[in-house]
Amino acid sequence: MTNLVRTTLVIIISAWSLGTLAPRVACMWNACPDNGLEVSYGGAVNGVDRGSPAAKAGIVPGDRIVPPLPRGLTRDPPETLTFNLKHDGAVRSVVLAPAPRTMTRTEQLRLLALCASYLLFVIVGSALLLLRPSAMTWAFYLYCIFRRYGDLFFYWPGSSAFFWFNALAFATLGGASCALVTIFALRFPANKVDGWRRPLNMAALLLAILFPFAWLYVFVRIDFLGLPADLLVRALVIATSLVYAGAAAIFIVTLFQSRDDERQRMQWILVFPILLLVRVAVITIPRTLPPWFSDLLTALAVFIPLTVAYAVARRRVFDVQFVISRALVYGVLTSFIAGTFLLLDWFMSKQFAQTRFTLTAEIIFALALGSSLNMLHHNVDRLVDGIFFRQRHFAERRLAKAAAAITRAESFTTVDQFLVHEPVQALGLLSAALFRSNGRGGFVRRLDVGWSHGDVTELTPNDPLVLHLVAENVPVRVSEVTWSFDEPPRLANSLLAMPVLLRDQIVAIALYGPHRTGADIDPDEQKSLVPLVERAGAAYDHIDAEALRAKVELLTRDRESKEREIARLRAEAKAH
Numbered sequence: 001m002t003n004l005v006r007t008t009l010v011i012i013i014s015a016w017s018l019g020t021l022a023p024r025v026a027c028m029w030n031a032c033p034d035n036g037l038e039v040s041y042g043g044a045v046n047g048v049d050r051g052s053p054a055a056k057a058g059i060v061p062g063d064r065i066v067p068p069l070p071r072g073l074t075r076d077p078p079e080t081l082t083f084n085l086k087h088d089g090a091v092r093s094v095v096l097a098p099a100p101r102t103m104t105r106t107e108q109l110r111l112l113a114l115c116a117s118y119l120l121f122v123i124v125g126s127a128l129l130l131l132r133p134s135a136m137t138w139a140f141y142l143y144c145i146f147r148r149y150g151d152l153f154f155y156w157p158g159s160s161a162f163f164w165f166n167a168l169a170f171a172t173l174g175g176a177s178c179a180l181v182t183i184f185a186l187r188f189p190a191n192k193v194d195g196w197r198r199p200l201n202m203a204a205l206l207l208a209i210l211f212p213f214a215w216l217y218v219f220v221r222i223d224f225l226g227l228p229a230d231l232l233v234r235a236l237v238i239a240t241s242l243v244y245a246g247a248a249a250i251f252i253v254t255l256f257q258s259r260d261d262e263r264q265r266m267q268w269i270l271v272f273p274i275l276l277l278v279r280v281a282v283i284t285i286p287r288t289l290p291p292w293f294s295d296l297l298t299a300l301a302v303f304i305p306l307t308v309a310y311a312v313a314r315r316r317v318f319d320v321q322f323v324i325s326r327a328l329v330y331g332v333l334t335s336f337i338a339g340t341f342l343l344l345d346w347f348m349s350k351q352f353a354q355t356r357f358t359l360t361a362e363i364i365f366a367l368a369l370g371s372s373l374n375m376l377h378h379n380v381d382r383l384v385d386g387i388f389f390r391q392r393h394f395a396e397r398r399l400a401k402a403a404a405a406i407t408r409a410e411s412f413t414t415v416d417q418f419l420v421h422e423p424v425q426a427l428g429l430l431s432a433a434l435f436r437s438n439g440r441g442g443f444v445r446r447l448d449v450g451w452s453h454g455d456v457t458e459l460t461p462n463d464p465l466v467l468h469l470v471a472e473n474v475p476v477r478v479s480e481v482t483w484s485f486d487e488p489p490r491l492a493n494s495l496l497a498m499p500v501l502l503r504d505q506i507v508a509i510a511l512y513g514p515h516r517t518g519a520d521i522d523p524d525e526q527k528s529l530v531p532l533v534e535r536a537g538a539a540y541d542h543i544d545a546e547a548l549r550a551k552v553e554l555l556t557r558d559r560e561s562k563e564r565e566i567a568r569l570r571a572e573a574k575a576h
Contacts, residue, residue, distance in 0.1 A: 006133055010126050010141070017145050018122060020166060024155040025115060028108045031100035033077040033157065041222060042230030043069050053099050063087045068226030074219065075163065076155045114151050117302050121147055124305035136187035139180045140308060146174040168219055175215035175236070178243035179208035181276065185250040188269065189311060200250070207243060211236070248273030271307040275300055395426040396528045402426075403531035406539050410546070412436070415539045416447040419500070419510050422532065424449050427525055431492040431513030435459055442466075443509050450513060451492045459509065463489075469499045469506060475526060478511075496521050498529060501537045502544075508536070 026032075036052020039045055043065035048054045065073075066084040073081070080097045103111070125144030129137045148154070149170035156163040182204040186197045193201045214236055221229045251273045278297060402422040409415045420432045431450030435443035441461030445451070459466050468476045475498045478491060493513050500508035510533055514520055521529075 003133075007130060010129060013145060014122050014126055017148055018119065020154070020156070021115060021118075021152065023157055024111070024152060027155070028103060028111060031102045032155075033098035034101040035078045035081070035096050035098045036101070037078075037096065039065065039073060040230055041218070041233040042228040043067065044230075049101075052101070053096055057094055057096055058087070059085060059094065059096075060087070066091055067228060069222060069228065071226065072160075072223055074167075074223055075160070076153055076167075077157050079160075111152075118147060118151055120302055121305050124309050128309060134187070134191040136184055136191040139183040139187070142173075143177050143180040143184065144305065146170065146177050146180070149174040150177075164223075168216060171219055172212040172216040175211040175240075176208040178240045178247065179204045179211060181272075182243055182247040182250065183208070185247040185254070185273075188251070188254060197250075204243075211240070244273075244276050248277055269307060269311040271303050275304055392524075395428075395525075398426040399423065399528045399532055403535050406532065406535050407542065409539045410543065412540065412543060413447075415536050415543070416508075418539075419508070419532065419536050420447045420449055423510075423512055423529060427521070428516050429513055429521075430516050431494065431511075433492065433494070433511045435509045435511070437507050448492075455490045455492050465497055466509070469497060469509060473499055473501060473504070473506070475499070475530075496526060496529075498533045500533055500540065502541050507540055510536075 034049075034052065035054050036049030037045065037054040037059065038047035045059055045061055045063040045065070047061055048059055064086045066086050070081040070083040072079055078096075078098050080095065082093070082095050084091050085094045121144040125137075125141040129141040149167075154163065154167040154170050156166065183201065186193055186201050186204065214232075218229045218232055218236070221227045221232075251269055255270065275297070278300075399422060402418055406415060406418045409418065416434045416436070419434050423429055424432045429450075431448070433448035433451050433455075434446050435458075436446045438444050438458075443459040443466065445457045448455075464481050465476065465478065468481055475496060478494050478497055491511060494511040495514055496512045498510045498512070499506045500510060512521060512529070
């Protein structure tokens, strides 16, 4: 599928799903038709709103609609319903017409939270699919879209044909959600299905087809045939719960089968199956849970797309401290600028209310503030890092000191140790290695931390990573290197490759892995490594120069010694 087709599909599906929410959202401030009746899939009356048309008709919880059920029982908003009601052993005919009802403040807040949560799901699901298209992200995206019916149902006060088409589409396709989650779990995190996952993947695909047909039959049976379907719904809920439990088990197995560094990256994905199982519990046993539990689950549900995005997006873990740091910096800057302008405007309006000096002063102040914005950003950045992220600040200072000290090194081994051990200890990295030039265009591993014997010991001149570094002479992300063979070389999960330059020639390559928490090396940390690597090149040059100078001095002394010996021999020859 081309990018254009994929993008078009995502835009159409997302716009359709979000756009049809408008009538439901409008009910937050407009009175919408409602009959106040809550009925089970079998026709049992589970609840009646106080003062509603259902309450005025004498309907109470515990009553039961006698089959056939009225056509369009689950339509929202409801139309006028005519049915026979069994109450205290007696059967009577009821005509139930909806009446306008205004939402309470609690209902408005609940609807707003549900809409915001669903919007977040759609945005994250769409972004993951467009940024990293695969069967895995397609499964997650469709799960995000089909959450619509379970959270917000489908509300359409207009055309009945349009309502039933969309309601049945969301209700039936939403039945495949458990299978879509299972497909996602089987392919997470590398979109690969092998070994024991293959038959399970085939079973999940089959369920993704069977469940929608089963739910379609449920709604056709209730709304068009007028037949109860409570037993069938109960069986489908149990089957759905089991599939969700299986998906949760797959996530756990995947986590335990991963290596230590990968486990750090993927551990937050457990939020997904845990919340799914809690959601299933709410659906399965709603009457035994307090009313606030559903609202709490709605609030917690926002962590599902966030944790999935955290674990899936390019399989790189972003340092949360870095994100918070940048948010604080820009938050402080924005607050400072806005507050200063408000204070200036208040002062000027009080002191010079009758003059035009206020506007002129504000323009002059805005120009002065704009010219100093870069300096403000730098100072606020240092202030935030120094106060809230002291460990990061200490790491930067340690690397700066190491960069200053490395120029005094008197051996290649000392320089190698600075390049490997200092970043590992200062930044808390999981691995690091140094490959030094072998004089033939290749690079041999001289020193490492966190590498095993099975990892690469030599990089050849034609290695894609070497070619990238030689071509660019700047740090390269290992994940951005395209390998020409199926299985890339084992580089101990290195994330960043930095060239050590000596007169525009690469004399060594430093490879750095993730933090011990699994977090990536962020841009600020990469920037703090640059001086250390750059001065390592100068240190190598200095050591080379000192070695050449010592060799020249040795050769000079040897030549002078030989010249003196020759002169002595000549003098002895003349004497004889």
